Amino acid sequence: MKPAAMAGPIKLGDLTVNRLGFGAMRVTGPDIWGDPPDRVAAREVLVRAFELGHTLIDTADSYGPYVSETLIAEALYPYPRELVIATKGGLVRPGPKRWDECGLPEHLRQAVDGSLRRLKVERIDLYQLHAPDPYVAFAESMSTLAELQRAGKIRHLGVSNVTVKQLNEARTIAPIVSVQNRYNLEDQADEDVLLACEEAGIAYIPWYPLGAGKALQSEKVKRIAARLGATPAQVALAWLLARSPVMLPIPGTGSITHAEENAGAASIRLLEVDLVELS
Numbered sequence: 001m002k003p004a005a006m007a008g009p010i011k012l013g014d015l016t017v018n019r020l021g022f023g024a025m026r027v028t029g030p031d032i033w034g035d036p037p038d039r040v041a042a043r044e045v046l047v048r049a050f051e052l053g054h055t056l057i058d059t060a061d062s063y064g065p066y067v068s069e070t071l072i073a074e075a076l077y078p079y080p081r082e083l084v085i086a087t088k089g090g091l092v093r094p095g096p097k098r099w100d101e102c103g104l105p106e107h108l109r110q111a112v113d114g115s116l117r118r119l120k121v122e123r124i125d126l127y128q129l130h131a132p133d134p135y136v137a138f139a140e141s142m143s144t145l146a147e148l149q150r151a152g153k154i155r156h157l158g159v160s161n162v163t164v165k166q167l168n169e170a171r172t173i174a175p176i177v178s179v180q181n182r183y184n185l186e187d188q189a190d191e192d193v194l195l196a197c198e199e200a201g202i203a204y205i206p207w208y209p210l211g212a213g214k215a216l217q218s219e220k221v222k223r224i225a226a227r228l229g230a231t232p233a234q235v236a237l238a239w240l241l242a243r244s245p246v247m248l249p250i251p252g253t254g255s256i257t258h259a260e261e262n263a264g265a266a267s268i269r270l271l272e273v274d275l276v277e278l279s
C-alpha cells in the first residue's frame with residue numbers, strides 16, 4: 001500500500017480520497033509569489049506526492065498567483081483517475097505580501113474559468129471559496145459558485161476560513177463537502193467548526209497542519225517523536241489524523257524528502273498516553 005493510503009479513505013461528495021492529502025502552496029516562489037527557483041524540481045515534488053498516495057492535491061489560483069495550478073497540470077496532466085484536485089478562488093494578489101478577498105460574482109466567474117483553463121479540466125472536482133469577502137454578501141459569493149456548479153463547471157463545493165454561522169449559511173445555498181480552516185497542534189481555536197463538520201459529516205481540511213513548521217519546535221512533540229522513532233512532523237500529522245475521522249490534513253512542502261516523511265505519518269499510531277500528553 002502507498003504510504004499516504006495508510007490514513008484510510010474519506011469521501012468528498014461522491015469522490016473518495018486518501019485521508020492525508022498534499023498542499024501545493026509551497027511549490028511556488030518565496031512568499032508564494034512567482035515561479036519557484038527550479039520548476040523541474042517543483043514538478044518532481046508534485047509527481048512524487050501522487051506516487052506517495054496523496055490522491056487529494058490542494059491548490060488555489062492565488063498561489064503564485066497561477067503558478068501552483070499551472071505546475072500541477074504540467075506535472076500530472078493527463079490526470080490519473082483517482083487523483084482529485086481541489087482549488088480555491090476568491091483572493092487576489094496585487095503583490096507578494098498581499099492576499100485580498102474578492103468575492104464579487106464577476107470575479108468568481110472569471111476565476112473559475114481561469115482555473116479550468118490552467119488545470120486543463122472541463123469540471124473542477126472541488127472548488128472552495130478561499131475566504132469570505134467582508135465587502136460582499138457571503139450568500140452572493142456562494143450563490144455564484146452554486147450557479148457555476150449547476151452550469152457543470154464545478155463538481156463539489158467547499159468553503160475556507162469560515163465560521164460555523166457562515167458554514168451553515170453556505171449549506172442553505174448548496175451542498176458543501178469540505179471546510180478548509182486553520183488548525184494544528186498549536187492552534188485549536190477552530191474547534192467549533194471542526195465539531196460542526198463532524199456533526200454534518202463534512203471533511204475538515206486543516207491548513208497550516210504543521211503550524212507552517214512551528215508545531216515541530218514543541219518539546220512535547222519532539223519527545224513523543226523520539227519515543228516512537230518518528231519525526232516531529234509525523235507526530236503533528238498523526239495527531240491530526242487521530243483527532244477526528246473527518247480530518248483531512250494537507251501538509252505542504254517544496255521538498256521531496258519532506259513529502260516522503262509527511263506521507264509516512266499515516267502509519268504512525270499514537271498511543272492514548274501520547275494523545276493525552278499532546279492535548
Ligand SMILES: NC(=O)c1ccc[n+]([C@@H]2O[C@H](COP(=O)([O-])OP(=O)(O)OC[C@H]3O[C@@H](n4cnc5c(N)ncnc54)[C@H](OP(=O)(O)O)[C@@H]3O)[C@@H](O)[C@H]2O)c1
Binds near residue numbers: 024253
Ligand atoms: N485556505 C487557506 O487560507 C490556506 C492558507 C494556508 C495554506 N493553505 C493550504 O494548506 C496547505 C498546508 O499549509 P502550509 O503549507 O502553509 O503549512 P504547513 O503544511 O503547516 O507547513 C509547511 C511548512 O513546513 C515545512 N515543512 C513541511 N514538511 C516538513 C517536514 N517534514 N519537516 C520540517 N519542515 C517541514 C515546509 O517547508 P519545506 O517546503 O522546506 O518543506 C513549509 O515551510 C498549503 O499547501 C495550502 O494548500 C490554505
